[in-house]
Amino acid sequence: MTEQAKGCQDKEMTFRIMRYDPDKDAKPYFQQYKIKLQHGMTILDALMHIKETQDPTLSYRKSCRMGICGSCAMQVNGFPRLTCQTQVTEISTDTIEVRPLANYPIIRDLVPDLGDFMARHESILPYIIREDHQEQNNPTGEYSQSPAELEEYLQFAYCIKCGSCLAACPTNATDRKFTGPQALAAAYRYAADSRDGGLAARLDTLDHPNSLFRCHYAGACSEACPKGVDPSLGIQLLKRKLFQKKILGRGQKPAGMAQTPAGIGRREGIPQAPEKTV
Amino acid sequence: MKFPDLKSKTHPNFKGVPGWVWAGRYGIERQLYILQRMTGLGVLLYLLMHLIVTGQKLDQSSWEFVMGQVNQGLLPIGEFLVFAGAVFHALNGIRLALVHFGFLMRQPGRPIYPFTVAALGQRWAVYSVFIATAAIVGYGGYEFFIVAGH
Ligand code: SF4
Ligand code: FES
Numbered sequence: 312m313t314e315q316a317k318g319c320q321d322k323e324m325t326f327r328i329m330r331y332d333p334d335k336d337a338k339p340y341f342q343q344y345k346i347k348l349q350h351g352m353t354i355l356d357a358l359m360h361i362k363e364t365q366d367p368t369l370s371y372r373k374s375c376r377m378g379i380c381g382s383c384a385m386q387v388n389g390f391p392r393l394t395c396q397t398q399v400t401e402i403s404t405d406t407i408e409v410r411p412l413a414n415y416p417i418i419r420d421l422v423p424d425l426g427d428f429m430a431r432h433e434s435i436l437p438y439i440i441r442e443d444h445q446e447q448n449n450p451t452g453e454y455s456q457s458p459a460e461l462e463e464y465l466q467f468a469y470c471i472k473c474g475s476c477l478a479a480c481p482t483n484a485t486d487r488k489f490t491g492p493q494a495l496a497a498a499y500r501y502a503a504d505s506r507d508g509g510l511a512a513r514l515d516t517l518d519h520p521n522s523l524f525r526c527h528y529a530g531a532c533s534e535a536c537p538k539g540v541d542p543s544l545g546i547q548l549l550k551r552k553l554f555q556k557k558i559l560g561r562g563q564k565p566a567g568m569a570q571t572p573a574g575i576g577r578r579e580g581i582p583q584a585p586e587k588t589v
Numbered sequence: 590m591k592f593p594d595l596k597s598k599t600h601p602n603f604k605g606v607p608g609w610v611w612a613g614r615y616g617i618e619r620q621l622y623i624l625q626r627m628t629g630l631g632v633l634l635y636l637l638m639h640l641i642v643t644g645q646k647l648d649q650s651s652w653e654f655v656m657g658q659v660n661q662g663l664l665p666i667g668e669f670l671v672f673a674g675a676v677f678h679a680l681n682g683i684r685l686a687l688v689h690f691g692f693l694m695r696q697p698g699r700p701i702y703p704f705t706v707a708a709l710g711q712r713w714a715v716y717s718v719f720i721a722t723a724a725i726v727g728y729g730g731y732e733f734f735i736v737a738g739h
Contacts, residue, residue: 333598390614413608416599424599426592466700479615481622484608503697527625528688530618530708539704541697548691 322348324399325406326357328369331417339417341408342366354394354402354409355383358421370420378537381473385421386410391475391535412478428474431491435498435516440509441565455569460505467500467545469538476532476542488521492532495523496545502552508565514553523550617715618708625681628674635671665739672733673726680721684714 323345331339344361352360355373362369371394373383378396385394388408399407415423441447476492477483483491498517501507517523526546533543555561577583612619642655659668687693688711695710733739 331600333600339600339602411602413602413604415602417602418599423602429592462699463697466697469700481609481612481619484604485606487603527622528618528685529612529615529622530706531612531615531622533706533708534616534619536704539700539702541704541706544691544694544697544707547689547694548697551690554690 320348320350324348324357326361327406327408328358328361328421329408329410329417330369330420332368332419343406348399352399354385354387354392354397354399354407357399357407358394358409370422372422379471381471384412384473384475384478384537386413386478391478393473393475393537396537412474414478414480414483415474423474425472425474428477428491428493429472431494432472432497435490435494435501436509436513437497437501439501439504439507440512441506442508446568451568452571453569454506455566456505460566463505464500464503467496467503467540467542470497470500470540470542471538473537475535475537476540479531479535481529481531482525482527486521486525489525490517490522492526492542492546495526495549496540496542499545499549499552502549505563505566508563510552510556510563514556517549517553523553616708617712621681621715625678625685628678631671631674632678635668660739665733669730669733669739672729673722676725676729677718677722680718680725684711684718687711687714 324347326344326346327341328344329339330336330342344365346357346360346365349356355371355376358369358371359373362371371383371385373395374380376383376395378393381393383394384391386392386409387394387397388402388404391412394409409421411417411421412423415425415428418424439447470493472493474493476496480489480492483489495517498513502510502513523546526543528543528547530543533541536542610623612623642659645655647655658664684693693711693714694707695705696707
């Protein structure tokens with residue numbers, strides 16, 4: 312353990328946590344807890360420690376504890392963060408304020424209601440759209456895609472739907488119908504996929520006043536995003552795609568099937584893929 | 590998939606107008622977002638006042654009286670601020686128009702930790718807006734305050 316880590320060990324920290332019980336409270340309020348800091352403690356560890364040792368009624372959402380599931384995003388000292396990925400020592404104040412993600416209704420304590428958020432994601436048709444339904448449902452091979460084509464959308468596919476970007480977005484703070492950075496970046500993720508042929512249908516889902524052009528590039532979503540998705544970049548590139556499609560009439564033909572190299576057989580000892588179960 | 594309707598049991602936690610105005614600990618693009626709005630609203634408000642004042646049917650002496658009034662006290666400084674706001678708004682608007690279609694920014698790539706943001710690619714344009722605004726407003730200030738003596 313480093314000297315600095317030893318210094319942090321057992322330091323007393325105050326957590327100021329927003330509480331709200333819809334059955335009892337007219338509005339949220341803050342409650343304070345004091346805990347002893349332990350080496351390597353994340354904000355989520357601290358919340359779990361409080362729940363285990365001081366207040367079993369404290370509610371929060373978490374699952375993977377390794378920045379994969381996206382369920383533990385909260386406002387830590389006013390900034391949206393994945394609490395399982397944020398060390399307590401990263402926060403330089405002795406009192407740490409934890410609130411539920413901003414711009415989402417609160418279900419209870421630190422648990423936001425992400426229902427609308429998921430519905431917005433669903434609204435942009437977040438899947439590959441093609442006309443060859445028969446091939447999509449019963450694939451005979453792979454669609455071709457080069458590494459360069461993959462990089463056009465890969466970073467936008469890293470989204471874990473944590474919701475931090477909507478908590479950071481100033482447009483979303485006032486416009487409750489705004490499609491939001493996550494869904495717009497997801498729309499770009501599919502629009503930029505060389506295998507997709509659904510640009511027109513996807514742009515149609517965004518053809519309303521609370522959509523693409525409500526983004527005025529504050530860039531806060533990209534700053535808050537813990538996965539490097541950079542949603543504000545996706546949104547601006549989607550505007551470019553819209554311009555190319557609607558004004559210049561430039562579409563995109565979805566990629567065809569990848570050619571299976573001739574004369575190559577399965578190497579000995581490599582088993583066949585299992586039978587399809589669904 | 591259908592989500593249960595929880596709305597009646599939840600507390601709306603929208604930041605509203607304060608969350609739109611207050612840029613907090615976010616970066617420079619977020620601060621400029623609100624400055625662009627404020628300068629836009631300021632210029633619009635000035636335009637409305639300007640139209641109201643100049644749209645009046647006044648004879649020469651009344652007109653000179655009104656002009657004398659708007660040249661008094663802090664009003665010339667307010668007028669200069671409108672000029673400064675308009676210059677910033679126009680130059681920053683050019684940057685935004687380019688950025689809105691993905692120009693000036695870093696293009697997508699393989700996300701490798703530590704992650705970066707495309708906005709860094711257009712920071713030079715942000716600083717250019719500051720420098721050009723300072724130069725034009727500085728020259729305007731010289732003409733307005735020193736040469737014209739407001
Ligand atoms: S874009 Fe980033 S911040 Fe937004 S939901 Fe996806 S991972 Fe979270
Ligand atoms: S608990 Fe899964 S991302 Fe934090």
